[in-house]
Amino acid sequence: MSAVETAILKRKTEGSGALVGYLPVGFPDLQTSIDAAVALVENGVDVLELGVPYSDPVMDGPAIQKATQVALANGFKLGHTFDAVAAITAQVNAPVLVMTYWNPVLQYGVERFADDLVAAGGAGLITPDLVADEAGLWIAASDRTNLDRVFLAAPSSSDARLRQSVEMSRGFVYAVSTMGITGARAGVDDAARGLVARLRTAGATSTCVGIGISTADQVREVISYADGAIVGSALVSALADGGVGGVARTAAALAVGTRLA
Secondary structure: OOHHHHHHHHHHHOOOOEEEEEEEOOOOOHHHHHHHHHHHHHOOOOEEEEEOOOOOOOOOOHHHHHHHHHHHHOOOOOHHHHHHHHHHHOOOOOOEEEEOOHHHHHHHOHHHHHHHHHHHOOOEEEOOOOOHHHOHHHHHHHHHHOOEEEOEEOOOOOHHHHHHHHHHOEOOEEEEOOOOOOOOOOOOOOHHHHHHHHHHHOOOOOEEEEOOOOOHHHHHHHHOOOOEEEEOHHHHHHHHHHHHHHHHHHHHHHHHHHOOO
């Protein structure tokens, strides 16, 4: 079983659910992004999701777009991703997934990317713009290296596409709670609950819900029917506004939603 699935299963056996925390590598600079990721784990995050800054982040909301632009302007290079993963995994035991658009992986070389991620101690990839039926290169590379591969599922996905995402994912299936770009919202869409139910019917054993989760109450709501809650924009904003201390406090507040009653 993958390290990611093991971390999620541990929280499930405790009667709770996992908290997955996202931050972009290199924001506001490389060392601070490493320190912030470590602080997330030290304050209740079970699985780390490290975003690769990209020049055309079509699925990211304003907070994440702004952060990735800062990282790129400050000299982020793709190789810094592996430096960050290695530095983080040397300090904490939480599994680290890299979230990246597919083009940077292709440009770097799929096999080379997989090998370098394994060498750094990474757990796998989340690929938001890569669908399972077009992922042959990544499926082969991740099978060879035993890396996790997390595909996205949306409320608009057909039953056939959901089955394919379930069959090809390893670690968990990423259930997108609403259509559109990422960003904190006042309420997590009701569509998420229906999507998770459809994924269960399709055979999913590990599903985490993301996009729009920003409070402990929303985390609690999501893990009442899913296996984990993914928080991104709220953590990025906390880092931007309050530095490592601010993101640590926000992570601790969010983690309250995973505690047993």
